[in-house]
Amino acid sequence: MAKKILTEHINVPGIETFEVYRKQGGYTAVEKAIxxxxxxxxxxxxxxxxxxxxxxxxxxxxxxxxxxxxxxxVPRYLVCNADESEPGTFKDHxxxxxxxxxxxxxxxxxxxALGANKSFIYVRGELMYVIxxxxxxxxxxxxxxxxxKNILGSGYDLELVVQPGGGAYICGEETALLESLExxxxxxxxxxxxxxxxxxxxxxxxxxxxxxxxxxxxxxNNGGDAYAAIGIGRSTGTxxxxxxxxxxxxxxxxxxxxxSVDEFLNSDEYCGGIRKGHHLKALVxxxxxxxxxxxxxxxxTAAGEDRLMSYESLSDGGFATGTMLGSGGFIVFDETACxxxxxxxxxxxxxxxxxxxxxxxxxxxxxxxxxxxRIEHGHGSxxxxxxxxxxxxxIEGNTICPLGDAAAWPxxxxxxxxxxxxxxxxxxxxxxxxxxxxxxxxxxA
Amino acid sequence: xxxxPNPVAFTPERLAKVKExxxxxxxxxxxxxxxxxxxxxxxxxxxxxxxxMDHVAELLSIEPVEVxxxxxxxxxxxxxxxxxxxxxxxxxxxCCLMGGEEIYDYLKQKLGIQAGQTTPDGLFTLxxxxxxxxxxxGPVFQIxxxxxxxxxxxxxxxxxxxxxx
Ligand SMILES: Cc1cc2nc3c(=O)[nH]c(=O)nc-3n(C[C@H](O)[C@H](O)[C@H](O)COP(=O)(O)O)c2cc1C
Ligand code: SF4
Ligand code: FES
Numbered sequence: 001m002a003k004k005i006l007t008e009h010i011n012v013p014g015i016e017t018f019e020v021y022r023k024q025g026g027y028t029a030v031e032k033a034i035x036x037x038x039x040x041x042x043x044x045x046x047x048x049x050x051x052x053x054x055x056x057x058x059x060x061x062x063x064x065x066x067x068x069x070x071x072x073x074v075p076r077y078l079v080c081n082a083d084e085s086e087p088g089t090f091k092d093h094x095x096x097x098x099x100x101x102x103x104x105x106x107x108x109x110x111x112x113a114l115g116a117n118k119s120f121i122y123v124r125g126e127l128m129y130v131i132x133x134x135x136x137x138x139x140x141x142x143x144x145x146x147x148x149k150n151i152l153g154s155g156y157d158l159e160l161v162v163q164p165g166g167g168a169y170i171c172g173e174e175t176a177l178l179e180s181l182e183x184x185x186x187x188x189x190x191x192x193x194x195x196x197x198x199x200x201x202x203x204x205x206x207x208x209x210x211x212x213x214x215x216x217x218x219x220x221n222n223g224g225d226a227y228a229a230i231g232i233g234r235s236t237g238t239x240x241x242x243x244x245x246x247x248x249x250x251x252x253x254x255x256x257x258x259x260s261v262d263e264f265l266n267s268d269e270y271c272g273g274i275r276k277g278h279h280l281k282a283l284v285x286x287x288x289x290x291x292x293x294x295x296x297x298x299x300x301t302a303a304g305e306d307r308l309m310s311y312e313s314l315s316d317g318g319f320a321t322g323t324m325l326g327s328g329g330f331i332v333f334d335e336t337a338c339x340x341x342x343x344x345x346x347x348x349x350x351x352x353x354x355x356x357x358x359x360x361x362x363x364x365x366x367x368x369x370x371x372x373x374r375i376e377h378g379h380g381s382x383x384x385x386x387x388x389x390x391x392x393x394x395i396e397g398n399t400i401c402p403l404g405d406a407a408a409w410p411x412x413x414x415x416x417x418x419x420x421x422x423x424x425x426x427x428x429x430x431x432x433x434x435x436x437x438x439x440x441x442x443x444x445a
Numbered sequence: 446x447x448x449x450p451n452p453v454a455f456t457p458e459r460l461a462k463v464k465e466x467x468x469x470x471x472x473x474x475x476x477x478x479x480x481x482x483x484x485x486x487x488x489x490x491x492x493x494x495x496x497x498m499d500h501v502a503e504l505l506s507i508e509p510v511e512v513x514x515x516x517x518x519x520x521x522x523x524x525x526x527x528x529x530x531x532x533x534x535x536x537x538x539x540c541c542l543m544g545g546e547e548i549y550d551y552l553k554q555k556l557g558i559q560a561g562q563t564t565p566d567g568l569f570t571l572x573x574x575x576x577x578x579x580x581x582x583g584p585v586f587q588i589x590x591x592x593x594x595x596x597x598x599x600x601x602x603x604x605x606x607x608x609x610x
Contacts, residue, residue: 016504050550075471076569085576085578086576087538087539087575087576087578087580088538088576088581089578089580089582090578090581090582092578093578095577103594106484118471124578125480125484125519125521126521126533126574126577126578126587127578128590129591129592132590161469161470161480163480163483164480164481164484165475165519166480166483166484166515166518166519166520166521166522167520167521167522167574168518168519168520169518169576170573180480181477182476182477183476183477183478183479183480183505183507183511183515184476184511184515185514185518186514186518199469207558242580242581243581244539244542244543244548244581244583245539245542245543245579246542250543250580250581250582251581252581284503288537288538288576298516299507309459311500321560329539329580331538331539331542331580333542337542341541342542344543345536345537345538346537346538349537349576351536354574373508441498
């Protein structure tokens, strides 16, 4: 069995309670950090661990912590991003629901490291039942002296607030999240200034994903070097993968970074292979925003090497033949899936979720949705394919926040790898627009 | 359907909850309480009418327009009266791979309504939502705080029957 950092105790009965979590060694990282380490030493361990942000962008966490401005007399904030709304991603939901104290413990050591006395966990509002679970865990931690005033007699105070969102994917973008936390619409901010300098309430702020923060107890207990020894190259540690679609065993799996895509997809320890009687057609490896890959580029790179579940290997080949690890939303398509329909579905999502501040994103996502809708429903023309490529290009890199890119990439990559399927929809409109119709050309040819 | 009474007032327990929420934020940052307080309001009345929004503005000492702006931006707040049970059905890609579209058609047919509509008996309102972070357990819908996952026609029959009692 591969190394487990986050999920080792996840199936222990009662692990959601303080008592059982504590018996399994929980909160020892808080004791160690607060009683025996300085905040700078905790930051140092995070740097040594090499852990990269698990929310999608993969930015090194210790480095981000190092950027935090520390002006005299100004409060600093840690905000945990639990907005989890990227289609195909459900790992944070699973982790917080099953083992809430892990995140709470991570929040305490991370807040201590950053010198924050009030920290927030921003959870998408749809997960209100998870918010209640977290609030209960916070109460328990407080009752046991791990939160509140003068934690473990150290003089360090920390209060944790769980904040519900209101339903908006864009609030996963860190500056939109901060706006939302201030009680406003989730419009991303222009950067600079970055949150590390002016974040929540114009104060220095760090925003990190649930999974990133939940690794910290292990890093403190075992040391950053031990963490960095797990994984492969600059992809250190483990990663939670949310596996969905046409596989035998959908669910959340913790992998050691560097396991092969083939093993993750086909072994019984993980996805268990494509569902019976079907075969692999395409994969979205890191949540709906990353480029889709066709079957022949999934388990092998274009150069013929084994493709691994790591930041580097998944992006091998750039956007021409590679993709990204992203948030770890692993969506598997077998031959019954219609790529055009899925691309239309995703573009509808981005159009719906665009905050509307910048015209390339607002107009472009709407346009792409409309054109894809007409191709899928049998009213497209060949010209539409180039139009889509053109609109996607015009959005990319021309917006305030990366949602624009996130909307453009799925469309551009679907056309890059499945152009014949788009053409088939246009030349066979009647057949293609029947419910459940799927292009089989590539398979039959 | 719940009408908002005039004048609008939270129950004593909910008012205490609202005050506790406002106290979570630093001095002068009480506007941060807006999203959570709107959730408490929706819990009480089922939706947020303009009277409710005005009342929330008063409690938070902010302008009513600041509340309208927010309530209209986020998808979870219902701005019109809704049925007893609001079914929020996930329409996004991964759920569709698991047969989400077929189950959705079945549900619409069973209830005899389309997205955005309420059944004549006022029991069910249907709403389409995007990915609910439960894609591995799709198809999925949510009613209030509860997730209904791995939906099949049989499961849909059971759930609707149960909630119709
Ligand atoms: C449109 C959009 C949605 C995002 N959604 C999330 C999300 O749901 N959860 C998350 O942790 N990060 C999300 N991110 C990334 C955040 O902006 C930010 O990079 C992240 O929270 C930083 O934490 P990390 O470094 O620990 O990953 C999103 C980014 C964009 C542009
Ligand atoms: S890119 Fe889209 S979502 Fe991001 S700020 Fe611009 S309009 Fe809003
Ligand atoms: S796609 Fe339905 S829950 Fe994610």
